[in-house]
Amino acid sequence: MSLTPPPPADPYGHLNPAGPPSGDPAFSHRTAGRARSGLGAGAAIVVLIAVAGLVALLVAGYLAVSLGVSVVAVGTLVALVPLGIVLFAIRWIDRWEPEPRWALWLAFLWGAAVSVAIALIVDLGVQLFAAFASPDGASTDEALQAVVQAPIVEEVAKGAGVLLIYLLARSHFDGPVDGLVYGATVAAGFAFTENILYFGVALIEGGAGELGTTFIVRGLFSPFAHVLFTACTGVAIGFAARRGRGAGVMAWFLVGLGAAILLHAFWNGSLAFADAFALYFTVQVPIFIAAIVVTVLLRREEQRMTRARLSEYADAGWFNRDEVEGLSTWPGRRAALAWARAQHPPRTAQVQRFIADATRLAFTRNIIATGRADVRRHADERALLEAVTRDRAAISA
Known part of the structure; x- marks a missing residue:
């Protein structure tokens, strides 16, 4: 569509009012088609939010039964601290061109409920399979779960949510910063529920002392771990959104998902097999600083484009x-x-x-x-x- 100059109008202050665009005989047809498509996507979004809310209730019930209501309450209060830190950072990233609230709620609920439910179901399935397959009923290796199973299952579950948001809300998914925001929001939801579980288990097993140690490690040293992983998937989808549509989007999604899985596996592996404290400052902190630099550069690119x-x-x-x-x-x-x-x-x-x-x-x-x-x-x-x-x-x- 050509950029037709508007008719002149009286200015006020430093703002210059512009008139409406000239008529377009095809505009009403295009708008009607877009409205029908928008209604279909809107209905799917409402259904997804409702389903995610229902799954959130089921996950909350599972935690209450497994840990106890009082323990879940304490874990939730403590988990609000790292969640607040992450959400503040996401808000800072999203200031230039804010994403719609409904999309962010869908992303958060997907991470906090649906992704967690998928991870729990897969973990239960793996445990049952190992119990039946092993003649002595031995359980699966915890290190193998942490380095292989958890990164694959969790990143696929979280990445699927980011991909769904892209498919349902393409008009609000314009580039890598949008993908970063959606991926980080999904990850924030997942980390919030996971932290409730970890903090609850720590409180049960070691009391307030163990809870404090776990909070320092997960809530203060690494609140952005899941954000960093899933951001790889979101940014990749964002580059796909900027470059075009079709099969290329899936290719970019798989590239980002692969990076997220590898980074997640590296993080878990460093905790399981290496000196986690030394590796945190020599490897993880530089990666986090590099992520901040990339985020700032992407935001500046958005401003130049605007x-x-x-x-x-x-x-x-x-x-x-x-x-x-x-x-x-x-x-x-x-x-x-x-x-x-x-x-x-x-x-x-x-x-x-x-x-x-x-x-x-x-x-x-x-x-x-x-x-x-x-x-x-x-x-x-x-x-x-x-x-x-x-x-x-x-x-x-």
């Missing part, structure tokens, strides 16, 4: 240069929000919506400009152009 795409709209008359500066830089956004808070009445919500819609527009335009758009993306662009027009009108009212 500026470049909004500049294209500015060339066509949809934005002025001050708006591009205010929408594509952190200082510009802070200045716009400060201006909104100073108004009477404050217009913070309207300006936040304008920033969000303009950022979504830039991401959508990037997909169109790089030749990866389908009919729905063109309809999204038209809808977002109309949205930023309404946002301006609301701000200037």
Whole structure:
């Protein structure tokens, strides 16, 4: 779709209102098709969230029966600390172009309930198989479970959730940062439930002292372990989303999943067979620092892309240069929000919506400009152009 300049309108402050796009005889047909597709995906999402919620109740019941209600309550309170640390980091990563709340809830519930349930069922199956297959009823080797079984089963279960979100919400899965956010959220949910289990077992077996040691190891030294693993899968799917669709997505998914499994196995193996304390500072910490550097670079790339795409709209008359500066830089956004808070009445919500819609527009335009758009993306662009027009009108009212 060409970028048609809007009709002129009276500016207010540093914001320049733009009019709606010109008519398109095919637009109504495209929008109707997108609406039907969106309804189908929306229904599937509602069903998945409901199923994940039900599984969460079953997992909670399993923990209560296995550990006791009081122990689960204590474990949950302690597990909220590393969860809060991880969620704060995810929020920081997701600030530029926030993902929808429903998608993040689905990701968290998938990790906290569905992925955990899959891991528990597989573990039970392996234990039963070993008991029947071994003549003396010996159990499976714990080290083998930690280095082989756990990485494969857990990363497949978590990665499947990230892949499902991509398939159901492609319009909100634009690149590697989105994949990182979804993968990290799934992993945060999984680690939260797993921590409840570990903290509960530690409390039962060794009391408060053992619980404190376990909390330091899992809650303070390695709260981002699962995030780091599953982020590999999410980032890989994000690169696939940026490059195209079809079979290539599955190839990228398998590459990311393989990296997640290997990193998970290496982590567990270092705890089982090596000096975990020394290896943590010589290997794990540098890996974590490298992950932070990559995350910062990916976020900066998103900001550069936002500026470049909004500049294209500015060339066509949809934005002025001050708006591009205010929408594509952190200082510009802070200045716009400060201006909104100073108004009477404050217009913070309207300006936040304008920033969000303009950022979504830039991401959508990037997909169109790089030749990866389908009919729905063109309809999204038209809808977002109309949205930023309404946002301006609301701000200037």
